[in-house]
Amino acid sequence: MAAPSTSSGPGTNPDDLDPVDFGGALYRCPIPNLVASRIPEKNLYSGGVGNPLLDVDNVEHETAYNVGNPNVQEALHLFGLDKAEVSFTSPCLVRVADHLPPGTSLGTYYLYFSHHKGGHIRMAFADQIDGPYKEYLPGDGVFRLPKDFTYTVDDASASSVFPIPRSVSAPPPGPDGADHLSDHVASPNVFWDHATGRFVMYFHTVPQAREDSQVTYAATSADGLNWEFHPEVLGSAYFASFRWRGGYYALTTRGPIFRSLDAISGFEAGPTPSDDIGAYRHFGVWVVGDCLWVFYSRWRVDPETIYVTTIDLSMPFEDWKFTTAVEEPKRALVLDPLDGFADYDGRKVLDPFIFEDEYGQLYLLYSADDEKAIAMAKLDVIP
Numbered sequence: 001m002a003a004p005s006t007s008s009g010p011g012t013n014p015d016d017l018d019p020v021d022f023g024g025a026l027y028r029c030p031i032p033n034l035v036a037s038r039i040p041e042k043n044l045y046s047g048g049v050g051n052p053l054l055d056v057d058n059v060e061h062e063t064a065y066n067v068g069n070p071n072v073q074e075a076l077h078l079f080g081l082d083k084a085e086v087s088f089t090s091p092c093l094v095r096v097a098d099h100l101p102p103g104t105s106l107g108t109y110y111l112y113f114s115h116h117k118g119g120h121i122r123m124a125f126a127d128q129i130d131g132p133y134k135e136y137l138p139g140d141g142v143f144r145l146p147k148d149f150t151y152t153v154d155d156a157s158a159s160s161v162f163p164i165p166r167s168v169s170a171p172p173p174g175p176d177g178a179d180h181l182s183d184h185v186a187s188p189n190v191f192w193d194h195a196t197g198r199f200v201m202y203f204h205t206v207p208q209a210r211e212d213s214q215v216t217y218a219a220t221s222a223d224g225l226n227w228e229f230h231p232e233v234l235g236s237a238y239f240a241s242f243r244w245r246g247g248y249y250a251l252t253t254r255g256p257i258f259r260s261l262d263a264i265s266g267f268e269a270g271p272t273p274s275d276d277i278g279a280y281r282h283f284g285v286w287v288v289g290d291c292l293w294v295f296y297s298r299w300r301v302d303p304e305t306i307y308v309t310t311i312d313l314s315m316p317f318e319d320w321k322f323t324t325a326v327e328e329p330k331r332a333l334v335l336d337p338l339d340g341f342a343d344y345d346g347r348k349v350l351d352p353f354i355f356e357d358e359y360g361q362l363y364l365l366y367s368a369d370d371e372k373a374i375a376m377a378k379l380d381v382i383p
Contacts, residue, residue: 029291029310029323036335036364036377039130048132052373053365054088054113054124060138087116090187090238090282091365091374093129093355094199096224099192106136110224111365112201113374114186120144121188121203123224129357130376136225143219143227145185145205187238187282189250190224193263199224200263202250204237214238216252218264234258234267240283242292244313251283251294257320273311274322284352286362290314294322295334295352295364304348306335306366335364335377354379 042050048058090113097108107125111133114121120141124133136142189202199221204214214237219227236255241248250258250267254277260267273294274280281304284295292311297304309322309332324332337349351367362379 028314029312031308031310031324031332032288032293033382034308034334035380035382037380039376039378042131049128049130051130052368052375053111053131053133054091054135055373058133059088059122059124059135087118087371088113088374089116089367089371090114090189090351091353091367092188092190093353093363093365094190094192094224095358096192096199098358099199100223104223106225107134110190111374112142112188112190114188114203115184116186116371117184118186120185121201129363142225143185143188143201143203143229145229189239189241191241193220196220196263198222201227202234202239202241204239216250220264230264232265234260234265235269238282240285240294242285242287244287244292251285253282254278254280257317259317271318271320273320274325276325282351284354284364286354286356287313293354295354297348297350297352302347303337304350305333305337306349306352306364307332308334334379335366337368 038051040050042048042052092112094110094112095108096105096110105125108127109125109129111124111126112121113123118141121143122141123136125136126133185203185205187202187204191200192198193200201219201221202216203219204216206214216234216237216239217232218230218234220230221227235250235258236252238253239250239258240252241250243249246261248260248263248267251273252258256269256272258267258269279299281297281299286293286295290313292313294309294311295306296309297306309324311320311322313320315321334352335349337347348370349366349368350371353365355363355365357363362381364377364379366375366377367373368375
């Protein structure tokens with residue numbers, strides 16, 4: 001099962017760990033010693049199997065939505081003008097065949113992803129974890145916001161955290177026909193919710209009246225293809241979600257940790273896990289006992305590299321903090337784009353996502369080559 005995870009995962013039992021001194025504080029969740037093993041690169045004779053899983057060779061070319069919007073232009077200038085043309089971000093892998101009647105899914109695996117500035121959530125499917133992957137409904141994807149959507153913020157505490165007008169209608173469709181809230185819909189985080197027997201997807205967008213505030217919403221689905229939108233603002237952007245002790249939790253980019261007893265409503269903002277939270281980009285998470293492994297890359301650092309830190313979940317919620325600072329020691333390095341690990345990685349690897357297969361093998365999915373591909377590596381724990 002992918003995120004959010006209730007698995008204790010592979011590696012050492014946290015109950016057997018001695019406290020470890022990190023910066024003067026004692027934690028039972030030391031940095032795991034992880035080795036990422038490259039999935040072989042695909043070739044002409046493999047039928048598209050292997051790395052990269054997704055790139056321009058097997059996914060239809062799409063441009064950014066509403067590319068004439070000044071805010072979109074500013075973002076594209078910041079992140080690279082070529083992202084108006086090619087962008088593969090936020091991979092999220094789900095083994096849907098485990099949760100659907102035999103023969104009813106398009107494939108064993110659904111790999112959700114998005115354009116950094118796209119108008120919809122995209123998906124590719126495959127029977128094997130390393131592909132080949134085929135895109136579902138190119139140019140349309142699996143989800144976009146309804147064009148007649150009006151969102152409200154009724155809870156006073158939520159209004160103080162997300163100062164959004166109480167009722168704002170979505171703008172009319174753009175020139176590409178996209179029906180969504182503002183300049184993009186992105187960062188799918190999809191999982192099977194055992195409590196309700198359905199798929200849940202978190203995603204973020206930018207309310208038209210609050211173009212400086214990215215917020216997260218949820219959608220639910222019985223089959224992973226047809227989604228029902230839920231119009232409650234859940235939190236800030238880029239939910240990296242996990243289950244723990246009956247609750248639903250999510251780390252957010254440059255924001256606090258959120259929690260709720262319901263997967264699609266009632267999230268409350270909790271602690272910010274670092275005093276330097278603005279230095280972190282997007283997170284990937286994995287639960288190991290009472291320890292949370294947190295994968296991330298560093299914002300605006302060249303080369304952009306994936307690291308890991310931890311949070312001791314046995315601590316009171318308000319005390320959940322990263323066990324290391326953003327300037328990580330070498331032991332926290334997971335994947336460096338310049339170490340010869342993968343020729344196509346370029347100078348940036350980001351958007352980590354952790355997946356566990358039916359045999360307990362962990363995989364790291366990530367955006368490679370400055371968002372020009374989605375790739376995958378096996379992830380092993382070294383005692």
